[in-house]
Amino acid sequence: MDISFNPEEIAFQKEVRTFFETEYPADILEKSANRQSLSSDDMVRSQKALHAQGWIAPNWPEEYGGTGWSPSQKYIFETEMARAGAPRLVPFGLGMVGPIIYTFGNDEQKKRFLPGILESDIWWCQGFSEPGAGSDLASLSTKAERDGDHYIVTGQKTWTTFAQYADWIFCLVRTSTEEKKQLGISFLLIDMKSPGITVNPIVTIDGGREVNDVHFENVRVPVDNLIGEEGAGWTYAKMLLTHERTGIAGVARSKEQIETIRAIATKTDNGFGEMMTDDADFMRRLALVEIELMALEFTELRTLAAVQTGKAPGPESSILKIKGTEIQQLITELFVELAGNYATPYLPEFYVPGSNVDSVGPGWAADATSKYFNFRKTSIYGGSNEIQKNIIAKAVLGL
Amino acid sequence: MNFSFSEEQEMVRDFVERFVREKYEPDMRRKIESSEQGFSSENWNMFAELGWLGLPFPEEDGGFGGGAVETMIIFEAFGRGPVLEPFLATAILAGSALRQAASAAQKEALIPAIIDGSIQLALAYCEPDGRYNPANVSTMATETGEGFVIDGDKSVVLNGPAADRLIISARTHGQQHDPDGVTLFLVDASAKGVSRQNYPTQDGFRASEIVFDEVAVSADAVIGELHGGYAILNNAIEEAILASCAEAVGAMEMLYKATVEFSRTRKQFGVPIGSFQVLQHRMSEMFMEYEQTKSLLYRAAMAMDAGADDASRTISALKIQVGNAGRKVGQEAIQIHGGMGMTEEMYVGYYFKRLTMINSLFGNIDYHLRRFTGA
Ligand SMILES: Cc1cc2nc3c(=O)[nH]c(=O)nc-3n(C[C@H](O)[C@H](O)[C@H](O)COP(=O)(O)OP(=O)(O)OC[C@H]3O[C@@H](n4cnc5c(N)ncnc54)[C@H](O)[C@@H]3O)c2cc1C
Numbered sequence: 014m015d016i017s018f019n020p021e022e023i024a025f026q027k028e029v030r031t032f033f034e035t036e037y038p039a040d041i042l043e044k045s046a047n048r049q050s051l052s053s054d055d056m057v058r059s060q061k062a063l064h065a066q067g068w069i070a071p072n073w074p075e076e077y078g079g080t081g082w083s084p085s086q087k088y089i090f091e092t093e094m095a096r097a098g099a100p101r102l103v104p105f106g107l108g109m110v111g112p113i114i115y116t117f118g119n120d121e122q123k124k125r126f127l128p129g130i131l132e133s134d135i136w137w138c139q140g141f142s143e144p145g146a147g148s149d150l151a152s153l154s155t156k157a158e159r160d161g162d163h164y165i166v167t168g169q170k171t172w173t174t175f176a177q178y179a180d181w182i183f184c185l186v187r188t189s190t191e192e193k194k195q196l197g198i199s200f201l202l203i204d205m206k207s208p209g210i211t212v213n214p215i216v217t218i219d220g221g222r223e224v225n226d227v228h229f230e231n232v233r234v235p236v237d238n239l240i241g242e243e244g245a246g247w248t249y250a251k252m253l254l255t256h257e258r259t260g261i262a263g264v265a266r267s268k269e270q271i272e273t274i275r276a277i278a279t280k281t282d283n284g285f286g287e288m289m290t291d292d293a294d295f296m297r298r299l300a301l302v303e304i305e306l307m308a309l310e311f312t313e314l315r316t317l318a319a320v321q322t323g324k325a326p327g328p329e330s331s332i333l334k335i336k337g338t339e340i341q342q343l344i345t346e347l348f349v350e351l352a353g354n355y356a357t358p359y360l361p362e363f364y365v366p367g368s369n370v371d372s373v374g375p376g377w378a379a380d381a382t383s384k385y386f387n388f389r390k391t392s393i394y395g396g397s398n399e400i401q402k403n404i405i406a407k408a409v410l411g412l
Numbered sequence: 413m414n415f416s417f418s419e420e421q422e423m424v425r426d427f428v429e430r431f432v433r434e435k436y437e438p439d440m441r442r443k444i445e446s447s448e449q450g451f452s453s454e455n456w457n458m459f460a461e462l463g464w465l466g467l468p469f470p471e472e473d474g475g476f477g478g479g480a481v482e483t484m485i486i487f488e489a490f491g492r493g494p495v496l497e498p499f500l501a502t503a504i505l506a507g508s509a510l511r512q513a514a515s516a517a518q519k520e521a522l523i524p525a526i527i528d529g530s531i532q533l534a535l536a537y538c539e540p541d542g543r544y545n546p547a548n549v550s551t552m553a554t555e556t557g558e559g560f561v562i563d564g565d566k567s568v569v570l571n572g573p574a575a576d577r578l579i580i581s582a583r584t585h586g587q588q589h590d591p592d593g594v595t596l597f598l599v600d601a602s603a604k605g606v607s608r609q610n611y612p613t614q615d616g617f618r619a620s621e622i623v624f625d626e627v628a629v630s631a632d633a634v635i636g637e638l639h640g641g642y643a644i645l646n647n648a649i650e651e652a653i654l655a656s657c658a659e660a661v662g663a664m665e666m667l668y669k670a671t672v673e674f675s676r677t678r679k680q681f682g683v684p685i686g687s688f689q690v691l692q693h694r695m696s697e698m699f700m701e702y703e704q705t706k707s708l709l710y711r712a713a714m715a716m717d718a719g720a721d722d723a724s725r726t727i728s729a730l731k732i733q734v735g736n737a738g739r740k741v742g743q744e745a746i747q748i749h750g751g752m753g754m755t756e757e758m759y760v761g762y763y764f765k766r767l768t769m770i771n772s773l774f775g776n777i778d779y780h781l782r783r784f785t786g787a
Contacts, residue, residue, distance in 0.1 A: 142751070145679075147680060147750055147751060148680045148681070148685075148750070149680040149681045149682075152680075152681075152682075171751070172751045215755055215757075216755065216756040216757070217754050217755060217756060218746075218753075218754055218755065218756055218761035218764070218765065220756070224751075224754075282541040282542075282543060283543060284541070284542050284543030284544050284545035284548050284779075285545055285548070285589060286548075286588070286589050292778065294778040294781065295778060346739075349768070349772060350772075350776060350778075352772075353543045353544065353772065353776070354538050354543065354544070354567060354568040354772070354773070355567070355568065356614070356768075356769070356772045357568050357613045357614060357619060357769060357772065357773065358568065358611050358612075358613060358614070358619065359611065359612045359613055359614045360611055371609065373567070373568075373609065373611060373621055374540065374567065374568075382614045382768065382769075383614070385768070386614075386761075386764075386765065386768075389743065389746045389747070389753070389754060390754050392747055393746075393747065393750055393751060393753070393754065394751070397747075397750065398747075399688075399690060399691070402690075
């Protein structure tokens with residue numbers, strides 16, 4: 014065991030830092046720093062910059078475009094990326110469907126879909142949840158009936174993040190109602206331009222527009238778009254969900270946020286002529302979150318060290334999801350607290366680049382409350398935190 | 413001790429509850445919230461006609477002489493909307509300053525007009541660096557021959573956009589954090605040198621940042637004693653805390669009930685999610701938090717009406733309880749509703765947002781813990 018970086022790792026850290034300082038799109042970092050919202054175009058551009066460097070998919074096996082990094086290098090990369098303030102990668106292609114395609118897809122599918130994911134030319138979205146199938150995902154009812162070389166898909170997906178930008182959607186569909194419900198599920202890739210698909214926005218409590226309803230009415234999907242075997246979709250989905258959970262933890266980003274809070278606190282008046290850093294109650298709460306995070310950082314490193322590159326971690330990933338999201342939510346609350354009275358204004362236009370709406374109070378406070386509201390989602394999506402605890406109880410504790 | 417409401421109090425409660433049921437269905441609320449003004453003039457006029465706006469004012473000023481208990485009754489019902497009309501800003505926050513300290517002439521000029529609904533007020537006391545400390549005043553009022561000239565910035569002034577008159581705190585003496593030397597002034601919102609940046613709040617109300625640039629007022633614009641505004645502000649804020657905490661209790665009641673109801677009808681794994689014990693326990697906790705908060709609310713209202721020695725301390729206790737319980741009840745309501753809880757369409761979000769904002773208005777948990785412990 015050794016907690017320090019070796020000389021190669023230090024050199025690598027420097028290389029990554031330099032990359033973000035000199036080659037990564039500076040305007041995107043600036044927008045992020047100013048808490049402005051990024052367009053889908055910005056997100057694509059930021060990912061293309063990473064791809065140009067060969068760093069877009071550190072978790073993929075090398076043969077498919079991964080980096081071949083050690084766990085320490087991945088850790089360094091994540092940390093530096095968060096430190097630079099670079100936006101997170103859109104997870105649906107790189108973190109979810111990509112690994113499913115290279116693990117279970119046929120050669121034709123790998124050739125057809127993996128390059129578009131690595132190059133961020135194809136935007137994916139995740140069509141799992143349905144109005145009647147949330148936590149009980151296996152009860153999903155969107156059906157796909159075989160008709161010659163096609164499936165005819167009819168049903169509704171919901172909460173589909175960024176469906177408004179998506180070129181393709183990966184769906185769990187019911188291909189059979191005969192057996193146990195998990196066995197009748199298949200994993201299907203669907204072109205969003207197919208006739209019969211409509212996307213309707215769902216506005217979230219923070220006023221944001223990131224989720225959608227997606228309706229399918231007799232949508233014809235070529236049988237070639239089926240991943241693996243018909244009826245085996247549930248097994249693939251389970252693997253994908255553990256990837257998703259691990260990705261949600263967001264440790265490096267939370268670390269960065271804690272530093273940001275501390276830096277703001279040193280400059281924010283507590284109302285009594287001192288700074289918020291002199292406010293013992295506030296600083297104690299910040300410390301408690303930081304301690305949780307210090308532990309989680311090593312829980313993550315321990316978990317990931319045990320997993321081979323490209324493979325999914327086991328049920329331990331649930332711990333990363335629960336703790337990671339609890340910490341993220343607490344961080345958003347600390348921002349709200351720090352903002353004081355300035356948590357109150359609601360100025361959605363402020364985040365739109367180029368808008369001439371003035372911030373009210375300090376710029377960092379402008380999105381504090383909206384973010385707190387929005388981040389309540391993190392304990393709900395990716396399998397709710399209650400469901401994660403059920404998984405730990407069953408699969409880890411054997412209860 | 414007596415825990416029951418009088419007949420008149422019950423009548424008021426029934427009236428206000430009916431108003432909220434009939435005029436604050438989610439769609440109606442959405443319409444009011446998204447209107448330019450952010451509240452309904454029709455509702456406001458109705459408040460005037462029914463005499464609600466007169467309730468917090470003494471009879472000798474033309475009001476109905478209600479106390480903390482009456483305020484509590486109105487606002488607990490308002491919390492079920494949550495109602496957007498600026499009752500809190502006009503009749504409680506600014507109204508309290510007038511009740512406590514206005515001259516006979518000032519009362520006569522303002523209170524009847526508030527009661528009949530023709531004018532609205534705002535209390536401008538927060539400052540950009542002041543956080544929750546009402547003594548932290550750097551807005552300056554400089555004495556001239558004829559009166560005062562006021563310069564400075566006020567932030568997050570509730571009901572700033574619709575206010576015809578502003579009551580503002582300014583320093584006439586002492587240093588930036590001294591309680592002594594703060595004076596309250598009555599300023600016309602359209603006076604020369606007053607400029608407002610208006611915006612909606614996270615929970616659908618309206619507020620303003622207000623700049624005072626060489627605003628001249630006459631000597632009779634002073635409310636109460638010169639240098640003596642801090643005590644008035646403190647009492648006004650305490651009244652506003654009681655009112656907004658009553659609102660919070662109403663909101664929590666809506667949330668726990670809506671969540672229980674949702675858990676009965678939402679099925680996953682072939683059963684209602686309300687059958688999962690882990691959720692049952694959490695809804696039991698929501699219920700307990702609601703009951704505990706309601707108890708402290710009653711305690712605070714009764715202590716206030718009795719002028720008890722520990723009334724201020726009880727108000728801080730209530731504010732802390734509302735902060736903690738509101739957070740818990742709000743977060744659990746969203747969580748147990750799952751994805752539905754995250755939608756603008758599902759009205760649990762309104763209550764969650766209002767509870768969040770009530771926690772951060774008028775001093776958050778830390779601020780009131782300091783006050784409670786006397787630190
Ligand atoms: C912002 C956002 C983005 C999302 N993006 C996507 C996306 O891109 N693609 C996609 O497919 N899905 C997405 N989802 C959907 C998400 O995965 C579901 O919301 C989640 O699985 C929960 O399902 P539900 O909302 O139906 O809640 P329900 O399953 O109805 O759950 C309601 C409550 O009951 C609890 N509960 C349920 N079962 C149990 C149990 N057995 N024991 C104890 N408690 C239980 C839950 O934890 C929750 O608190 C998104 C959701 C949100 C909020």
